[in-house]
Amino acid sequence: MSLYDDAVLVLKDIEDQEELRQAYLDHLQAHPDGVWKACTAGHLTASALVIDPEQGRVLLTLHRKLRMWLQMGGHCEPGDTTLAAAALREATEESGIAGLTLLPGGPVRLDRHPIPAPCHWHFDVQYAVVAEPGAVQEISDESLDLRWFAYAEVAQVADDSVVRLLDTTRARL
Numbered sequence: 759m760s761l762y763d764d765a766v767l768v769l770k771d772i773e774d775q776e777e778l779r780q781a782y783l784d785h786l787q788a789h790p791d792g793v794w795k796a797c798t799a800g801h802l803t804a805s806a807l808v809i810d811p812e813q814g815r816v817l818l819t820l821h822r823k824l825r826m827w828l829q830m831g832g833h834c835e836p837g838d839t840t841l842a843a844a845a846l847r848e849a850t851e852e853s854g855i856a857g858l859t860l861l862p863g864g865p866v867r868l869d870r871h872p873i874p875a876p877c878h879w880h881f882d883v884q885y886a887v888v889a890e891p892g893a894v895q896e897i898s899d900e901s902l903d904l905r906w907f908a909y910a911e912v913a914q915v916a917d918d919s920v921v922r923l924l925d926t927t928r929a930r931l
Contacts, residue, residue, distance in 0.1 A: 761793050762786065764840045765802055768864060768883065778868045782881050792881070795833040800879030804844035805831020806887045807866070807923050808853050810906070811931055816924060817895055818916060819852055820903035827907075827916045829923060831882065832900075841865070845885040853889075853904065854896025861886040866926050869919045886927040 766786060772779045782802070791797045807829040808817035818827040830852040831845065838844035842860055849858050867884045897904045909928065913921050 759839070761834055761838055761840065761844075762790060765793055765883070768841050772865060772868065775868050778870060781870065782868060782883075785879075785881060793834050795877070798876045798878070800877060800881055801833070802841070803831055803833055803880045803882045804838075804841045804848060804885070805829050805882050806845040806849035806858075806860075806885040807920075807927055808849055808855065808858065808887055808889055809861075809924075809927060809931075810889045810891060810893065812891045813906075814909050815906045816909065816912060817853055817855075817889065817904065817906050818912070818920070819898075819901040820905070822900055822902050825902070827905075827920065829884065829920060831884075841883050842885060845883070846887060849885075849887045852898050852900055854898060855889055855893045857890055857893075858887040861888055861927065861930060863930060866930060867923050869923070871919070884923050886923075886930070 769782050786792045789797050789799055793802045821828050830849040832848045834844045865883050866886050869882045873880050895904045912924050
């Protein structure tokens, strides 16, 4: 199965965010290359919120280009066979934490946001991954900083999309 096929199946299984889910599916139908960065009309990305439920905290990255506190994530790569695998790979690479596990139940949320030209949209498929208690992060080249935040602190440092992702993740826990 191709990454494109996996993306369509994953999106068809999402039960909420109906209008946005359909926009993702319509985009993929119109753009068979819509899972790749090269698709300038917009493309899917895979992200994951790194969470430590035992200590009530999440790991956020200060994104090098955007200079915003965000969850880990990015573009799908040729070696990615599923969106879930892409999200887990991104979270592991950007956090430096081995042994992350995907929160069961598939994607937590969808978040479509505009990006600068030449592309126009990121169609982000957002997962959550659980870190072992006491996990130690290691900053990557993609980040200016990497820091654990208590759940209550997230709204003070991150935008609404990250707050919604945290809220939905916590409800699933």
